[in-house]
Amino acid sequence: MLYAGFWKRVVANFIDGIVVALLTVIVSVLWSFINRMFLTTMLSTDDYTLFPSEDYLFVSNAFIPLLIYLCTMWLYFALMESSSKKATLGKMMLGIIVVDSNNQKLSFWRASGRYFAKNLSGLTMYIGFLMAAFTEKKQTLHDMIARAYVVNKEVVNFTASAYYQQHQSIQPQQPQPIGKGYSVYSGFWKRSLAFLVDSIIIYPVIVIVSLIIQGVKSQLNDNLVDDSVLMLVSFGRSVIIYAMLWLYYGLLESSSWQGTIGKKAMGIIVVDGANSKLTFLRASGRHWAKVLSILTLCIGYIMAGFTAKKQALHDKAAGVYVVNRMSPNQVDPGYYQQQPQQPQQG
Known part of the structure; x- marks a missing residue:
């Protein structure tokens, strides 16, 4: 199957949640250390006008940690999915990538738009996320808004290779199946x-x-x-x-x-x-x-x-x-004579 299934994406998001949590903790600890040094310096003076105000304490102890979390989430997903890997760590571990309709990597701004569009998927009582389980191209609501697709990397790489070799009048090399219906051993x-x-x-x-x-x-x-x-x-x-x-x-x-x-x-x-x-x-x-x-x-x-x-x-x-698990036509010799499946605009 070209498009990544629902449960694969769920597990990838679970892994990414752990990664983001760890990154947030690291950045928050650094901020806490810097903030504590600043407060210690201010409180060690005899000038009461330099004492931190309640507004500063609120910003430093509540607003900035929240901002750190939100920015870490955004930058993690946007930077990773717009990189040459086309995927977050969770997606890489499951062999799935995020691409546009031409199987190309997303720009940083498009990946950012896809990330922030997740808020709409959440506002629909998470139905926007569940759409990946039953839409034709396994797209969530935020995928559709960003015109992006989450696909299996191995299938994309193979079909691209087959397409290239077909147009070079070279018989594409077939994978080594152990039997009809399956072609890749699990890593x-x-x-x-x-x-x-x-x-x-x-x-x-x-x-x-x-x-x-x-x-x-x-x-x-x-x-x-x-x-x-x-x-x-x-x-x-x-x-x-x-x-x-x-x-x-x-x-x-x-x-x-x-x-x-x-x-x-x-x-x-x-x-x-x-x-x-x-x-x-x-x-x-x-x-x-x-x-x-x-x-x-x-x-x-x-x-x-x-x-x-x-x-x-x-x-x-x-x-x-x-x-x-792969569909039988992915190891049917006749399949390799056909034009490889590509995500369609839409």
């Missing part, structure tokens, strides 16, 4: 983000279950229950926790989704060598093979960053692949 960072999303989903549930079982264990201990029973409860808690993790990964990766919620959010799936979905047993085998990746001091996980097919140790053990 290390995309998988890491998917794992982070899955952790946010599953671990709070595990903590709640653990607390409930711990409460039961404490109640039994107060009633002077035999130690063997307490040990059985502790063992049962471990079994339940491991079973929850196993079923979460095993059932979802062998379902029609072919991936967990985190993988679905990142647009990636788990397939076998024929690009078919895994059976429950094979998905279970892949899950438990993660023990091997852990026992290698997590080098088994890091292998996904440098192996040819982006496989972790447990992927190799199970004979599976983690790939980017």
Whole structure:
């Protein structure tokens, strides 16, 4: 798909929110340090006319920090999206970029206009943001106002290359699919983000279950229950926790989704060598093979960053692949004879 999906954009914005928060904290700390030095100097004098007024205190302690936050947000998005990268850090991590109708980077002022137009998307009870989920070209309200598009970088780069080679009478080089329907192995960072999303989903549930079982264990201990029973409860808690993790990964990766919620959010799936979905047993085998990746001091996980097919140790053990979900026509040989899809003016 050329245009970036809704959930990809949500995760990118989540990452950017963390980045902006950190930048704001850094700039605010610097301002606080400068302001404190100034106030210390003023208060150390005997001239009461130099003492800071209430207006100054309000401006320095409330207005300027707010201004720092707003300016940091604006400059972060506008500068990054008008740079050669065409994307913020969050978008870069997810492989998406912001372009105009000619697939060119936005100017600083156009990127600024797009940023401030987000206020209109917010004023519509956030429906302006949700529009990215159902509009034809996955545009939000502020995208439409700025006449901008958020697209998948890999697809844009490939179609541009295919278009160039086609007009040079050269047969465009085809990607190396592992089977019909998918062409790109998922990168290390995309998988890491998917794992982070899955952790946010599953671990709070595990903590709640653990607390409930711990409460039961404490109640039994107060009633002077035999130690063997307490040990059985502790063992049962471990079994339940491991079973929850196993079923979460095993059932979802062998379902029609072919991936967990985190993988679905990142647009990636788990397939076998024929690009078919895994059976429950094979998905279970892949899950438990993660023990091997852990026992290698997590080098088994890091292998996904440098192996040819982006496989972790447990992927190799199970004979599976983690790939980017793409529409079948993106690896159909006939597709490369067509003019590449470009964002249309509008």
